[in-house]
Amino acid sequence: MKARLVIGILSCLWLAPVMAQSCGTAELAVQVLGSGGPELADKRASSSYLIWIDGKARVLVDAGGGAALRFSEAGATVSDLDVILFSHLHVDHANDLPALVKSSYFEDRTRALPIYGPLGNKFMPSTVAYVRALFDGTHGVYRYLGDFLSPLNDATYKLQPRNVDFRSKLVASRKTSNKIKIVFTNEHMRISATPVLHGAIPALAWSIESKGKRIVFSGDTNGEDGNLELLAAQADLLIAHNAVPEDAGGVERQLHMSPSVIGRIAQTAEVKQLVLSHRMRRTLGHETETLGAIKKHYNGPSVFANDLDCFKP
Numbered sequence: 040m041k042a043r044l045v046i047g048i049l050s051c052l053w054l055a056p057v058m059a060q061s062c063g064t065a066e067l068a069v070q071v072l073g074s075g076g077p078e079l080a081d082k083r084a085s086s087s088y089l090i091w092i093d094g095k096a097r098v099l100v101d102a103g104g105g106a107a108l109r110f111s112e113a114g115a116t117v118s119d120l121d122v123i124l125f126s127h128l129h130v131d132h133a134n135d136l137p138a139l140v141k142s143s144y145f146e147d148r149t150r151a152l153p154i155y156g157p158l159g160n161k162f163m164p165s166t167v168a169y170v171r172a173l174f175d176g177t178h179g180v181y182r183y184l185g186d187f188l189s190p191l192n193d194a195t196y197k198l199q200p201r202n203v204d205f206r207s208k209l210v211a212s213r214k215t216s217n218k219i220k221i222v223f224t225n226e227h228m229r230i231s232a233t234p235v236l237h238g239a240i241p242a243l244a245w246s247i248e249s250k251g252k253r254i255v256f257s258g259d260t261n262g263e264d265g266n267l268e269l270l271a272a273q274a275d276l277l278i279a280h281n282a283v284p285e286d287a288g289g290v291e292r293q294l295h296m297s298p299s300v301i302g303r304i305a306q307t308a309e310v311k312q313l314v315l316s317h318r319m320r321r322t323l324g325h326e327t328e329t330l331g332a333i334k335k336h337y338n339g340p341s342v343f344a345n346d347l348d349c350f351k352p
């Protein structure tokens with residue numbers, strides 16, 4: 040108990056989240072909208088993050104259940120978003136997209152909104168197919184919102200879904216390896232992705248670079264293919280998903296990183312800060328053991344995320 044208290048205090052000293060309210064005024068910050076997994080009993084929104092740049096929420100990474108409410112609590116608007124990124128399309132990462140899109144109907148956005156995510160396979164639609172399945176004006180679940188995709192009218196701005204395709208020959212350019220692809224750039228940021236292993240589900244890890252800093256999101260992965268540490272090399276902040284305890288086995292471990300794997304990747308990549316999110320009932324309450332396993336490999340600052348926490352890289 041005493042050790043747990045000491046480690047808890049130390050972890051607060053290593054890296055304390057700044058107040059959520061100040062996130063929106065930050066030059067560069069990441070705000071956790073959802074720090075939980077698919078369970079509702081964890082009392083957390085499911086996976087979702089915002090990148091604030093110069094006081095505007097410009098990037099949304101994932102939009103699991105509860106993300107839309109946290110998005111409004113954070114003071115963000117869809118009109119300010121430059122891009123939405125999906126790590127993968129499991130319910131706990133993707134299913135608040137319709138709520139966000141519908142909410143934006145009442146804003147004054149005019150520019151297109153790009154949405155990037157993985158290709159599909161027999162278990163999952165591609166990102167393009169997912170957005171079309173929701174909003175296609177003829178066949179979509181929410182066909183009444185078809186104006187967001189239809190090129191035939193100017194009633195609203197347009198969603199621009201795109202698959203990140205690592206099979207493309209275009210990947211093999213001089214500036215990118217065949218495992219890391221620059222996906223999106225504008226005057227505020229450069230965004231890259233790499234494919235990661237998450238069972239049979241197509242999944243991506245994301246890197247957002249802005250103001251000379253880099254924030255990397257593991258998404259859900261077992262971390263076994265080596266791609267995450269490549270993307271996270273020298274990152275200023277790595278948000279890793281702490282979905283399983285150290286002794287996890289079977290399917291759980293095939294889908295997610297154990298704490299020691301997170302620690303090994305953070306150490307190999309030499310990341311400057313580690314934030315642990317996607318917390319579930321099987322890891323909540325096990326923070327001492329989790330930090331202990333991580334610190335066998337990685338001695339940098341490590342902290343557990345809660346909804347609306349704000350971290351500056």
Ligand SMILES: [Zn+2]
Binds near residue numbers: 077086131
């Ligand atoms: Zn998940």
